[in-house]
Amino acid sequence: MPPARARPTRLALALLVLLLVLGACRSVVPVPAPDDQSEPSTVPLRQRLVVVVHGDADYLYHTPDGTAHRADRETLREAFAAARSMPRAEVFVVHQRPHDPLLGLLPRDDGTLYHFRRGRLVRRTTYDQRRRAPLAAEAALLRDHRAPTPDSALFTAALYYGHAVPERDRPGYHRSRPGVPFGVEGLARGLGRLRPSGPFDAVVLSTCDGGTPHTIAALAPHARSVLAAPGDLHLSFIDADLLSTVADVTSPEAWTYRLAEQAFGRLTGRVATAVTLATYDADRTAPAARRLAGRARPDTSTTATGARHVDCRRALGGPVDTAGVRVWHRPARFGPQADRPTHSGWACRPTE
Amino acid sequence: MPRPTDRDGEFADAPTLPLIQRKRFLEPTSSAMRLVSSLLVLAVGLAAVATPARADVNPREKLKQHVRDVVQTVKAAPTAAKKRAILDEKLRGMIAALDRAERMTALPQDQAGIDALRARLQEKVDELHGRNGYEAVPAGQLDAFADYVQQDLEQADTITISLTTALLILILVILLA
Numbered sequence: 464m465p466p467a468r469a470r471p472t473r474l475a476l477a478l479l480v481l482l483l484v485l486g487a488c489r490s491v492v493p494v495p496a497p498d499d500q501s502e503p504s505t506v507p508l509r510q511r512l513v514v515v516v517h518g519d520a521d522y523l524y525h526t527p528d529g530t531a532h533r534a535d536r537e538t539l540r541e542a543f544a545a546a547r548s549m550p551r552a553e554v555f556v557v558h559q560r561p562h563d564p565l566l567g568l569l570p571r572d573d574g575t576l577y578h579f580r581r582g583r584l585v586r587r588t589t590y591d592q593r594r595r596a597p598l599a600a601e602a603a604l605l606r607d608h609r610a611p612t613p614d615s616a617l618f619t620a621a622l623y624y625g626h627a628v629p630e631r632d633r634p635g636y637h638r639s640r641p642g643v644p645f646g647v648e649g650l651a652r653g654l655g656r657l658r659p660s661g662p663f664d665a666v667v668l669s670t671c672d673g674g675t676p677h678t679i680a681a682l683a684p685h686a687r688s689v690l691a692a693p694g695d696l697h698l699s700f701i702d703a704d705l706l707s708t709v710a711d712v713t714s715p716e717a718w719t720y721r722l723a724e725q726a727f728g729r730l731t732g733r734v735a736t737a738v739t740l741a742t743y744d745a746d747r748t749a750p751a752a753r754r755l756a757g758r759a760r761p762d763t764s765t766t767a768t769g770a771r772h773v774d775c776r777r778a779l780g781g782p783v784d785t786a787g788v789r790v791w792h793r794p795a796r797f798g799p800q801a802d803r804p805t806h807s808g809w810a811c812r813p814t815e
Numbered sequence: 816m817p818r819p820t821d822r823d824g825e826f827a828d829a830p831t832l833p834l835i836q837r838k839r840f841l842e843p844t845s846s847a848m849r850l851v852s853s854l855l856v857l858a859v860g861l862a863a864v865a866t867p868a869r870a871d872v873n874p875r876e877k878l879k880q881h882v883r884d885v886v887q888t889v890k891a892a893p894t895a896a897k898k899r900a901i902l903d904e905k906l907r908g909m910i911a912a913l914d915r916a917e918r919m920t921a922l923p924q925d926q927a928g929i930d931a932l933r934a935r936l937q938e939k940v941d942e943l944h945g946r947n948g949y950e951a952v953p954a955g956q957l958d959a960f961a962d963y964v965q966q967d968l969e970q971a972d973t974i975t976i977s978l979t980t981a982l983l984i985l986i987l988v989i990l991l992a
Contacts, residue, residue, distance in 0.1 A: 523876045524969045525883045527962045671970065697970050735963035736970060770931065797942055797952065797963045 504581040508610060509551040509713065510618045513657055514542045514703060515601065517625030519561045519573075520638045524698040526733070534698040538624045538669075539577075541703035546579035548707045553610050553617075554579040557601050559592055561639035573639075576604050594643040598653030605657060614658060618713040620665040621654055621686075624700055627671035630678060630762040647681045654685040662686050662745070664715040667722065669701040672772045674741050675810045676755035677762070683749035688715035690723050690742050693790075693810035694772055697734045701726040716744060720789065727791040737795040741808035747787030752809075755783060759811040770812060774803065778811035785809070874981035881988055882965050889961040895954035899943060902961060906940050912987035920980050928976040935971060939964050 518535035525531055539558055546554035556577040564570050572589035579585065586608055593600045629636065632646035654666060666686035668678070674693025682689055690701070705725050712718040719742040730738040743752075758779055775783045788808035795801045885905040892898045913933045917926075938947075943960070945951025952960045976984070 521873075521875050521879075523879050525879070525886075525965060529883055529887045531880070531883070695967075695970050697966055734966050735959055736966045795963065795967075796956075797960055798967065799938060 504550060504583075506551055506581060508553055508581070508612050508617055510549070510620070510710065511553045511609065511612075511614060512546075512555070512619070512706065513601075513605065513621045514538075514554065514556045514706075515559065515598070515621065515623045515625075516542070516557065517559050517623070519559055519640070520626050520636070522698060532699070534700060535624070538700055538703050542706070543577065543579075543584075544704045545706040546577075547582050547584075549579075549710045550582045552579075552581070552710060553612075554706075555601075555605055555609075562592075562637070563639065574600065576601065578608055580610060594637055594640055594645070596656075597645060597649040598656050602653075602656035602659075614660055618665075618715075618718065619658060619663045620667065620718065621657055621663050622667040622669060622701075622703070622706075623650065624669045624703070628668070628673070628678070630675060647678045651681045651685055654682070658685065664688065664713075665690065665719050667701060667719070668692070669696065671695045672810055674739075674743070674808060675772065676752040676759055676775070679743050679745075679748060680752035680756050683743075683745040683752065686715075686745050688719040688742060688744060690719040690740065692739055693741050693774075693806065693808055694737055694739045697730060697736055697738070699730070699733065701740075702729055705729075716742070723789070723791055727793075731793045735796040736798075737800055738791070738793045739806050739808075740791045741806075742789045743808070744787035751784035751786065755779075755809055755811075760814055762812055771800075772810040773800070773813050774806050775809035775811040776807050777803075778813055783807050783809050874985045875976070877985050878981060878988070879969055881985070882968055886961040886965045890958050895957055898957040898961070899952075899954075902943055902957070902964070903940065906936050906943070906964075909984075909988055910936050910940070912984050915987050916980055916984045920983055925976050925980045929980070932968075932971070932976070935968065939967075 516535050516538050522534035522536075523531060524534060535558065539556065542554070542556045546552070546556065556579070558575045558577070560573045560575065562573045570591070572591055574590045574592045576586070576588050576590060577584060578587070588604070590600050590604060626636070628650050629646040632644040632649050634644050635641050636645040637643055654663065657663075662684065663686050665688045666682055668674075668682070668689065668691040671692060672678075672694065673691030673696070678691065679689060701722070702725075705722055708725060709718050709721050712721060723740045723742050727738060727740050730740075755775060759775060760778070785807050790806050790808040792804075792806040794803050885901070888905075889898045889901050892901055910933055913929055913936070917929050938949075941947040942949040943952055
């Protein structure tokens with residue numbers, strides 16, 4: 464009886480399809496389901512935030528009790544919590560996952576977008592990152608799905624969570640696609656794609672070595688105020704759940720100031736390494752950033768060197784222009800920079 | 816008397832099928848094919864789904880877990896002298912592993928990463944014992960120092976070492992432990 468014989472093969476094929484679908488749809492974080500849209504709120508929006516979480520590298524860290532954490536997943540959970548508790552915000556959370564073709568051959572999406580509006584998850588979709596054009600795919604999704612309220616009528620901010628962004632575009636940043644170059648210039652172009660009509664009110668660089676003159680000079684055209692770390696930043700990052708504590712703030716300087724203040728309080732409570740955060744008024748600091756970038760030792764390395772950045776005052780051997788820079792600094796409890804109680808807010812590569 | 820065996824080692828007294836049936840049994844019948852194909856499909860499918868679990872564990876992360884284990888061992892040690900001795904032994908063990916890995920591997924792109932990691936480890940040994948301009952870590956702060964060691968190494972994300980070299984370092988760390 465041919466139909467009966469064919470059944471096991473069909474079952475096997477069905478099983479294969481099911482497994483492949485499971486494999487294609489899996490996510491590395493618990494995926495929230497879209498919320499019930501039966502009674503959508505109509506309260507006017509006040510903020511539009513884009514949270515970019517780079518997850519294509521090594522993000523394992525441990526808390527003092529030995530518990531393992533993955534920085535990108537922690538940040539996603541925090542961002543979800545914040546987005547759900549902000550009834551007057553539209554929040555796009557982007558998770559840039561490793562390139563992981565099915566069976567090593569078949570391409571599949573390596574990015575996930577979570578779109579929250581007025582505290583509800585309204586869309587969850589996967590996409591192809593197109594790494595050679597940073598944030599281009601994410602910008603297209605934002606254009607397609609954002610609420611009609613124009614950016615100009617809202618407070619807008621972009622937050623980037625990841626490892627230190629190289630000052631010059633170079634390969635090696637994306638662990639699964641090491642050949643694709645990425646750097647501050649690429650990130651700046653990406654921010655321009657996300658907000659083509661003008662600068663973000665605030666940009667947060669939750670990475671190590673974000674407060675270098677070259678980086679601030681590159682980001683200045685795309686932000687009114689920048690929050691970054693001029694030195695190492697522990698992998699636990701600037702907690703994304705703190706976004707809900709500045710949900711009512713629409714002044715760029717006040718938003719970055721309050722976020723920095725609270726993040727600093729949390730970081731100093733949990734790590735023994737140095738904690739240095741700084742906010743940069745883009746208009747006021749851009750000229751100084753360009754001047755300092757001309758004096759500082761350029762980062763021309765083609766691979767990560769692991770060299771620690773230091774205060775530009777030390778690297779350049781004298782005072783630096785700190786107008787428009789606010790600094791929160793607690794030196795490391797141990798190590799070579801434990802005896803340096805102040806920081807200018809500008810980080811430079813050490814002179815050899 | 817040993818029981819006779821046939822050429823393939825099969826027990827000679829085992830019930831045998833008539834020759835024609837044995838041939839058929841050895842030929843790929845449709846049901847056997849279906850069974851094999853089903854198993855293959857299952858294996859391939861499971862492999863596809865299971866890939867991230869394997870990818871989550873890599874030598875770099877294993878090295879971080881090794882440091883985590885060291886830190887927890889230090890915290891569990893009963894005296895300051897033992898805490899200091901454990902830190903000294905493990906930090907020196909990692910430096911020795913880096914030295915050996917450097918001699919055994921010829922990946923020039925890893926040299927800067929190895930140098931940076933070794934420098935970070937050496938400065939911790941120096942501080943532990945109060946050398947090279949450091950004051951020795953006080954006895955009452957060794958647990959906090961262990962936390963600092965872990966956090967500083969974990970956040971040293973600009974140190975790039977290839978998977979191959981990281982695996983070699985990991986093996987050497989384990990062998991030299």
